[in-house]
Amino acid sequence: MSSDSWRAFLPMLRAGDDLAKGQLVEAYFDYVYSALLRLSRLLNSKWYSPLPDVEIQELAEELAGLAFGKAFADIASFDESKSALPSWIVWKGRAALKGTVLKEIREAARHSRRGTPDLTEQGFAGEDASGAQPDPADEAVRRLSMAESDSRVRTILASMLPSHRQALTAAYLGAASGSSAVDVIATAMGTSKFAADSLLRRAVREFRRRWVAK
Amino acid sequence: MTASPTGEDNDLEMTLKQIEAAYAAGDVPPPGLDEVVAQLAESPSGLTSDEFGRRRRRTLDQLSGNLQFGQLVRKRREVMGLEIDELAKRAKVRPSTLDELEQGDADLHTIDAVILGNLLYSLGLDALGIAERPLRELAEKHLTIYRAGPGQVFGRTRKAVRTHTRRRDLLGGIAEPDRDATRRAVETYLTEVRERLNELGTSQSR
Numbered sequence: 001m002s003s004d005s006w007r008a009f010l011p012m013l014r015a016g017d018d019l020a021k022g023q024l025v026e027a028y029f030d031y032v033y034s035a036l037l038r039l040s041r042l043l044n045s046k047w048y049s050p051l052p053d054v055e056i057q058e059l060a061e062e063l064a065g066l067a068f069g070k071a072f073a074d075i076a077s078f079d080e081s082k083s084a085l086p087s088w089i090v091w092k093g094r095a096a097l098k099g100t101v102l103k104e105i106r107e108a109a110r111h112s113r114r115g116t117p118d119l120t121e122q123g124f125a126g127e128d129a130s131g132a133q134p135d136p137a138d139e140a141v142r143r144l145s146m147a148e149s150d151s152r153v154r155t156i157l158a159s160m161l162p163s164h165r166q167a168l169t170a171a172y173l174g175a176a177s178g179s180s181a182v183d184v185i186a187t188a189m190g191t192s193k194f195a196a197d198s199l200l201r202r203a204v205r206e207f208r209r210r211w212v213a214k
Numbered sequence: 215m216t217a218s219p220t221g222e223d224n225d226l227e228m229t230l231k232q233i234e235a236a237y238a239a240g241d242v243p244p245p246g247l248d249e250v251v252a253q254l255a256e257s258p259s260g261l262t263s264d265e266f267g268r269r270r271r272r273t274l275d276q277l278s279g280n281l282q283f284g285q286l287v288r289k290r291r292e293v294m295g296l297e298i299d300e301l302a303k304r305a306k307v308r309p310s311t312l313d314e315l316e317q318g319d320a321d322l323h324t325i326d327a328v329i330l331g332n333l334l335y336s337l338g339l340d341a342l343g344i345a346e347r348p349l350r351e352l353a354e355k356h357l358t359i360y361r362a363g364p365g366q367v368f369g370r371t372r373k374a375v376r377t378h379t380r381r382r383d384l385l386g387g388i389a390e391p392d393r394d395a396t397r398r399a400v401e402t403y404l405t406e407v408r409e410r411l412n413e414l415g416t417s418q419s420r
Contacts, residue, residue, distance in 0.1 A: 012290075018281055018344060019289070019338075019343070021277060021344060022277070025274055029266070033266065035251050038259070057269075061269045079241070083243045083248055090254075091251075149232065150236035151236075153233055154242075158245055166249055168229065168233060169246045170250045172233045181230070187254060201222060208228075208229065211229075
């Protein structure tokens with residue numbers, strides 16, 4: 001767990017103090033970079049490691065820079081009662097994973113191997129690859145329904161068993177499905193892959209059970 | 215969930231899609247994020263502390279963008295709610311020097327590195343961090359060392375012209391800047407500032 005020294009910087013960050021940004025980077029770069037490097041390596045390994053590790057390290061550095069930049073830009077919306085600031089920065093970086101690390105992995109995979117699954121079709125969980133333009137009325141209904149659905153997801157996650165919740169959060173952070181989700185959980189929860197796989201199955205079952213329950 | 219797609223695989227995919235959608239737009243992260251991130255961050259990376267340090271410095275340089283040293287000092291002073299006189303007293307510098315520094319008009323030739331270290335420490339810094347690149351740029355401009363010219367150069371003092379500007383203008387076309395000597399002078403200056411910050415931080419923690 002990261003230390004709480006970030007709390008001292010928070011008022012200054014909110015006041016737009018650039019020196020505080022530097023102090024935060026000094027204090028938490030290693031932490032944020034390590035977490036993003038781990039996620040990037042897992043993503044690369046999921047696609048049969050088309051990029052050498054040294055490039056993944058470079059991309060993770062770029063990602064960490066983006067994460068800090070985005071976090072500083074959005075600092076007004078940070079809620080310290082929901083998470084620690086360094087975790088939130090990693091989460092910001094995770095949102096940029098697709099546009100940086102995955103993009104390069106895709107390029108490398110296309111050039112390195114034939115028969116590698118087409119990443120544009122599988123992509124991240126939640127990514128719509130169809131490209132079809134929806135009807136505006138249908139889209140409005142869909143958005144309303146999604147807002148309700150999103151709220152339910154958050155409620156369910158908040159009420160789940162802590163270990164199950166953590167497993168799903170880890171799988172979500174890994175932003176991938178199948179074996180990669182198990183890898184992320186095994187790393188994030190310090191368990192064997194076998195235990196992570198079992199935990200993930202139980203977590204998904206609990207989520208689905210609550211989802212269909214009235 | 216590693217074999218061929220099953221009902222459980224589909225459930226996992228659907229669940230992750232729902233979670234992704236639920237947290238994609240908002241600013242509130244999923245629950246349990248701290249624990250998961252801590253584990254990811256603390257797993258062995260295989261990198262040395264030097265490698266981390268190099269990447270950290272590059273990120274700081276990148277974030278420092280077009281920042282000016284004086285602006286950094288002024289903003290921090292304002293955020294701390296200090297008047298120029300108050301901060302000058304704490305850092306034991308002349309208020310006029312601090313004011314000039316904030317305005318970008320100060321000449322580092324006239325500000326001892328130890329004094330600058332005192333000032334930065336009074337602003338709550340224990341390392342140069344994001345201020346390093348802007349300070350280096352300022353030092354490169356102010357501490358320029360010129361190669362020996364053909365003889366003495368005389369010039370009149372002009373009002374509202376800083377000493378480093380005057381030196382540059384007087385020696386323009388007569389003596390070339392000595393890049394190596396300038397780099398050494400800048401490094402020495404920055405090292406002295408760092409050492410002062412370190413010294414003050416160490417004495418404070420005792």
